[in-house]
Amino acid sequence: MTAIAFFSILVAIIIFIKNRILHKRIQELNAINKLLTIENENHMTTVQSLQEEMNKLTQIKTVSEIAASISHEVRNPLTVTRGFTQLLRDGSLSDEQRNQYIRLSLEELDRAERIIGDYLTFAKPSIENEEVLHLDKEIKYIVQVIKPYATLNDITVEVNMEDCQYTILGEKQKLHQSLLNIVKNGIEAMERKGKISIELKKYNDLAQLIIEDNGKGMSKEQINKIGTPYFSTKEKGTGLGTMVAFNIIKAMQGDYTIESQIGKGTSFCITFPLVE
Ligand SMILES: Nc1ncnc2c1ncn2[C@@H]1O[C@H](COP(=O)(O)OP(=O)(O)OP(=O)(O)O)[C@@H](O)[C@H]1O
Numbered sequence: 001m002t003a004i005a006f007f008s009i010l011v012a013i014i015i016f017i018k019n020r021i022l023h024k025r026i027q028e029l030n031a032i033n034k035l036l037t038i039e040n041e042n043h044m045t046t047v048q049s050l051q052e053e054m055n056k057l058t059q060i061k062t063v064s065e066i067a068a069s070i071s072h073e074v075r076n077p078l079t080v081t082r083g084f085t086q087l088l089r090d091g092s093l094s095d096e097q098r099n100q101y102i103r104l105s106l107e108e109l110d111r112a113e114r115i116i117g118d119y120l121t122f123a124k125p126s127i128e129n130e131e132v133l134h135l136d137k138e139i140k141y142i143v144q145v146i147k148p149y150a151t152l153n154d155i156t157v158e159v160n161m162e163d164c165q166y167t168i169l170g171e172k173q174k175l176h177q178s179l180l181n182i183v184k185n186g187i188e189a190m191e192r193k194g195k196i197s198i199e200l201k202k203y204n205d206l207a208q209l210i211i212e213d214n215g216k217g218m219s220k221e222q223i224n225k226i227g228t229p230y231f232s233t234k235e236k237g238t239g240l241g242t243m244v245a246f247n248i249i250k251a252m253q254g255d256y257t258i259e260s261q262i263g264k265g266t267s268f269c270i271t272f273p274l275v276e
């Protein structure tokens with residue numbers, strides 16, 4: 001055998017052995033990879049179940065916060081009513097005083113009922129007395145209610161409505177509550193001399209309502225948080241207004257989107273399905 005042939009065989013043997021080693025290494029790496037994938041899947045499952053656990057805890061926290069708020073707010077009217085009822089025992093009261101105590105007691109009981117009603121709407125809004133509503137008419141009503149508050153803050157309200165039928169299904173009081181919360185926020189977001197515009201038009205088979213202000217606007221983070229309970233940047237805000245508003249829109253089969261820019265303003269686009 002020549003030296004060249006011997007050398008070639010040697011090289012072939014070395015390549016063969018190297019290949020075997022490489023093959024084995026690839027097999028090992030594949031096995032490790034498989035293990036890592038399983039580990040990763042386990043991790044994902046753990047993260048997912050932790051996330052679910054956290055969501056549940058948040059829900060429980062929200063429910064207990066609602067319960068605490070209700071009992072706190074309902075206690076005041078009940079205490080006042082109790083006081084008046086005790087006073088009614090006094091036989092020497094004049095008719096006028098007696099009537100006044102009864103009137104005030106009834107007013108306080110109504111207030112307690114309203115508080116509970118508001119919180120129930122907040123927790124789980126349902127449209128109980130569904131009726132056909134004319135959205136244009138309801139918007140005119142809302143503008144009428146909000147105008148004094150806007151004027152007081154030097155803010156003009158501009159209304160723009162295409163002239164057509166805007167019949168939707170819903171509950172009048174709740175629709176008012178929802179839209180008033182959104183318009184009120186718009187007014188509160190503006191310094192004096194601002195403008196809030198309310199536009200109503202048809203978009204396919206939807207009524208599209210755009211409520212726009214040129215107020216201070218919201219950051220991305222704030223947009224993500226708006227509508228979650230107790231999120232407020234106001235000193236005296238409850239942070240429940242938009243939560244109630246959005247829940248009502250959803251309960252009426254409606255939808256909404258928000259666009260906002262810091263320093264420029266905010267625009268809420270709300271849609272409701274039109275009915276014949
Ligand atoms: N049009 C808007 N422009 C800028 N920020 C807004 C607007 N609407 C809502 N926000 C922000 O969203 C937060 C939550 O609004 P929400 O109505 O739920 O509560 P609130 O207005 O703070 O309190 P409340 O409604 O009880 O007065 C507000 O505090 C504000 O920071």
Ligand SMILES: [Mg+2]
Pocket residue numbers: 181184185237241242
């Ligand atoms: Mg508000």
